[in-house]
Amino acid sequence: MKILLYNPDNGVTRNxxxxxxxxxxxxxxxxxxxxxxxDGNAQPMDEAGIAQFVRDNNIGLVGxxxxxxxxxxxxxxxxxxxxxxxxxxxxxxxxxxxxDEALGRDGGPRHADAVALGEADATWPxxxxxxxxxxxxxxxxxxxAFGQESKPSLKEYPVIPWxxxxxxxxxxxxxxxxxxxxxxxxxxxxxxxxxxxSGRGCPYGxxxxxxxxxxxxxxxxxxxxxxxxxxxxxxxRARTEKGQMAVFFIDDNFAINVxxxxxxxxxxxxxxxxxxxxxxxxxxxxxxxxxxxLIAASGGKWIFIGMESLDPVNLKDVNKGFNKPSEYAAxxxxxxxxxxxxITSFIFGMDNDTPGVAERTLQQVRTWPPGLPIFGLLTPxxxxxxxxxxxxxxxxxxxxxxxxxxxxxMAHIPLKMTIEEAHAELDYGWADSYSPEALAQAVxxxxxxxxxxxxxxxxxxxxxxxxxxxxxxxxxxxxxVLENRRTILRLLKEGVFRWARPxxxxxxxxxxxxx
Ligand code: B12
Ligand code: SF4
Numbered sequence: 001m002k003i004l005l006y007n008p009d010n011g012v013t014r015n016x017x018x019x020x021x022x023x024x025x026x027x028x029x030x031x032x033x034x035x036x037x038x039d040g041n042a043q044p045m046d047e048a049g050i051a052q053f054v055r056d057n058n059i060g061l062v063g064x065x066x067x068x069x070x071x072x073x074x075x076x077x078x079x080x081x082x083x084x085x086x087x088x089x090x091x092x093x094x095x096x097x098x099x100d101e102a103l104g105r106d107g108g109p110r111h112a113d114a115v116a117l118g119e120a121d122a123t124w125p126x127x128x129x130x131x132x133x134x135x136x137x138x139x140x141x142x143x144x145a146f147g148q149e150s151k152p153s154l155k156e157y158p159v160i161p162w163x164x165x166x167x168x169x170x171x172x173x174x175x176x177x178x179x180x181x182x183x184x185x186x187x188x189x190x191x192x193x194x195x196x197x198s199g200r201g202c203p204y205g206x207x208x209x210x211x212x213x214x215x216x217x218x219x220x221x222x223x224x225x226x227x228x229x230x231x232x233x234x235x236x237r238a239r240t241e242k243g244q245m246a247v248f249f250i251d252d253n254f255a256i257n258v259x260x261x262x263x264x265x266x267x268x269x270x271x272x273x274x275x276x277x278x279x280x281x282x283x284x285x286x287x288x289x290x291x292x293x294l295i296a297a298s299g300g301k302w303i304f305i306g307m308e309s310l311d312p313v314n315l316k317d318v319n320k321g322f323n324k325p326s327e328y329a330a331x332x333x334x335x336x337x338x339x340x341x342x343i344t345s346f347i348f349g350m351d352n353d354t355p356g357v358a359e360r361t362l363q364q365v366r367t368w369p370p371g372l373p374i375f376g377l378l379t380p381x382x383x384x385x386x387x388x389x390x391x392x393x394x395x396x397x398x399x400x401x402x403x404x405x406x407x408x409x410m411a412h413i414p415l416k417m418t419i420e421e422a423h424a425e426l427d428y429g430w431a432d433s434y435s436p437e438a439l440a441q442a443v444x445x446x447x448x449x450x451x452x453x454x455x456x457x458x459x460x461x462x463x464x465x466x467x468x469x470x471x472x473x474x475x476x477x478x479x480x481v482l483e484n485r486r487t488i489l490r491l492l493k494e495g496v497f498r499w500a501r502p503x504x505x506x507x508x509x510x511x512x513x514x515x
Contacts, residue, residue, distance in 0.1 A: 001060035001132045002034045006050065008066055008073040009040035013466035017248055018042065018170045020195040021065050021092065026165075027158040030125050031225075035130070040073075042169040044472075047080035054086050061131040064112075067091040067293055068381050068402045073114035075102070075111040082113070087136055087312045089141035094208050094402070097383035103138055117141045118214065119200075121152040154200065162233045167192060173243070179382055187242025193278070194234055195250045195423050198227045198264060202252040204282070206306075207318040208347070208378060208386040211252045219256055224267040231273035233456070246301070247277040254279035258291055265294040274299040278343075282306060284322050286331045302372070303335060304343040310361055314350040318378075318386065329368055336369035339453055343372040343464075348429065349422035351415040352376050358425040370442040370457060372464050375429040377410050377422060408468065426468075434465040440487045451494045458491060459482075 005022045017240060018039050026035040036057065038045060045053065054062060062081045066074035071094045078088045090112040099117060099460040104110025113135045116123050123140040130136050145148040171190045173181055182189030197323040202209075203217040231247065238245040268274060276299045283305050286292060295303070309315055310325045332342050346361055358375070365373050380387040380396060390396050390412045397419070398404070401411035408426060410419045417425075432438060439461050446454045471477060481488065 001130070002036065002058055003029065003061045003063065003128065004036050004038060004054065004059045005065070006037075006045075006077065007039045008064070008070040009042070009044055010070055010407075011073065011472075012468070013041075013471045016172065016463055017193040017195055018167075019065065020197060020250060023160050023165065023195075024158065025063065025120065025124050028121060028124050029159045030128055033128055037166075037169075045077070047076055050077050051080045051084050054081055054084050059086055061128070061360070062086055062088045063127075064088060064090050065174055066090070066094055067092065069096045069407075071095075071098075071402050071404060072405045074097045078111040079109070082111075087113040087131060089114040089116060089131070089136065089140075091120050093214050094382065096214060097210075099139060113138075115139055118149070119152055122150070138287060151200075151216055151218075151220065154197075154222045157226045159226075160230065161196070162230070164239050165362055171243075182242040186239070186244075188244055190238070190241050190243030190245075192238075192243075192245050193248050194245055196227065196230055196234075196247050197250050198222055198254065199251050199256070199260075202256060204253070204322065205385070206308075206319070206390070207409045208381065208384055210381050210384055213383055215252070221257070221260055224264045227264060228267050228273045229269060229270045231275055232271065235273065235275055245275065247275055249277055250354040251272045252280060253282055253285070255281045255285040255291060256286075258285060258288055262291055262294055265291075268298045269294070276301045278302040278304065280304040280306070282323070283328060283331045284324065286334065287327070289316070289334070292334050292338060292340070295335075296340055300340055301342055301456070302341050304345065305331070307344050308347045309350055309353075311350070311352050311357075313352040317351050318347075328364075332368045332371065339449065341369070341371045341457060341460075343374060344368075345374050345376070346429070347376050347378050348425045349410055349414045349417075349419075353414060353422070353425070354416045355421050355425070358429040358432070361387040362429065370445045372457075372460055373429070373433050374464060374467060375426050375433075377408060378412075378414070380392055380411055430465075430468040434461065434469070436483045436487070439484055443487055443491065451491060455491050455495065458487060 005025060007019045007022060022037045022039065024461050026037065029035050038053070049451070064074050064078055074090065078090060081088050090102050095112070095115050096117045099115045100106040101108060102112040102115050114126060114127065115138065117139060119142055120140070122142050127136070127140055170192050173188060173191050176188045199219055199221040201217060201219040202211050203216040203219065205212040205217065211378070234247065235246050248420050268410050278301065286303070307328060308318065308320055308323060312321070312325060315321050315323050334340055344365065348357055378386070380390050391399065395412045397413060398411040408423070410422055413419055414422055439458060442461060443454050446457060465471070465480065
């Protein structure tokens with residue numbers, strides 16, 4: 001049987017990174033079946049397009065995974081596939097919480113023939129075999145022989161065959177430039193950010209977050225050896241292709257067990273598996289100097305920190321009181337000293353927020369080493385404690401907000417400002433942080449750094465701008481390039497000048513494979 005795994009696009013920007021679930025399920029598919037992958041963010045498709053693809057490729061089963069944000073599109077695509085007579089199985093965080101919605105048991109239309117609840121590592125092979133026999137069940141739940149929920153230990157993690165997977169759709173280097181860029185240095189013919197997980201689960205239980213409910217509060221880790229081998233495989237592929245790759249450790253909190261993280265990073269270094277990587281780590285765990293040293297030595301370049309708010313009252317409200325805004329600056333300095341940059345994430349529209357919160361936040365951000373500030377709105381995702389609290393208080397204005405999804409639009413009324421005021425704060429945060437002037441300042445603030453590091457920060461800012469400002473078309477990119485031409489020219493001039501004087505340092509400026 002031929003299987004298509006499909007991830008819908010998010011409608012705002014092309015994702016910079018593919019989704020791990022597709023590769024994982026592909027690796028867990030029983031032999032004898034062929035799996036094709038389509039990520040809508042890299043390979044846009046509409047309803048007619050997916051129906052045609054399914055017919056042209058003689059697909060026998062379609063698996064669709066989606067976050068809440070993409071679920072409306074996912075349902076439309078599922079409907080189009082089912083109309084061709086091919087069954088659809090859906091999985092991921094949204095349908096796990098809203099299985100009745102996907103199965104049409106809540107009074108609405110049915111979108112999926114089957115739903116995989118929770119982690120599907122163990123149920124996927126069963127789903128495939130049932131589908132091949134034409135005996136799909138409605139619901140697949142990961143349970144043990146006694147009917148108790150069971151979670152994969154990750155000690156037996158599948159080997160994802162990165163050396164042979166078709167990754168063309170995920171190359172961030174434009175096709176036209178590939179041949180030329182392959183010849184530069186170790187080669188830049190391809191550049192991909194690859195998702196790798198080293199563990200699952202987070203015990204912190206922040207009120208707005210799906211993770212603790214979905215993956216559980218017990219944390220499970222892969223063996224160091226299996227992670228190291230995966231990095232070596234990825235590095236080997238990049239080398240063979242005369243290209244570059246970076247890794248996104250998608251663990252919710254990569255240093256949740258600091259001792260384990262240090263041991264993994266030491267093993268990465270010992271095996272020569274260093275590569276440039278990104279990970280999410282909460283600020284409280286970055287107090288440890290030795291950990292930060294190891295992050296730098298193993299290739300860590302960007303750390304995503306869920307700061308959420310500078311207001312301790314807000315943080316306490318959402319059960320994130322372990323975040324201490326008073327230590328944010330020190331944490332960022334600690335990273336910056338080692339040429340590691342931070343992606344600092346903030347949420348506006350929290351219950352103690354008042355108009356002006358964006359500027360108050362930015363006043364602090366401007367005093368920090370340059371990084372990537374990003375902003376969102378407090379969003380009641382299904383089944384989270386936040387959703388339940390707001391629902392009980394009668395504060396949800398659009399209880400099924402995902403069905404008529406509008407990006408960056410609140411679904412409840414904050415306590416101390418209106419929804420419109422919260423939207424205006426969000427807009428201000430993005431516009432101020434990603435204007436050509438702000439980008440130029442971020443680059444200038446790193447004047448003492450290698451040009452590669454500054455190019456890294458600049459390119460990352462250009463990409464992150466697309467989280468909020470739609471960047472689906474080439475013309476949008478062209479406009480942004482034009483707006484930022486002065487900074488681009490400055491970096492280009494400096495790059496050419498430095499070409500003649502390559503640095504001898506151990507740290508690498510580019511965001512590619514450290515060799
Ligand atoms: C990496 C990541 C991202 C990446 C992008 C995704 C990518 N390219 O990988 C980035 C950083 C860009 C991102 C952004 C966002 N993210 Co995010 N992200 C994650 C993260 C940390 C890891 C995802 C992952 O790979 N997990 C590991 C894999 C193995 O797990 P999985 O995807 O759940 O898949 C398993 C099962 O769900 C199931 N499954 C999944 N799909 C399917 C499909 C089928 C057919 C089947 C059978 C099974 C199945 O099987 C898999 C194996 O067990 C998760 C949290 C988490 N730990 O999952 C949040 C998470 C998915 N993100 C979340 C959110 C909210 C966002 C944002 C909306 C945040 C924001 N406010 O802007 C944005 C929106 C993105 C966009 N614009 O498209 C939420 C989603 C909650 C929800 N109900 O939708 C999560 C769960 C985190 C949270 N705080 O709650 N994210
Ligand atoms: S620390 Fe991050 S992953 Fe853990 S519960 Fe809080 S927001 Fe979710």
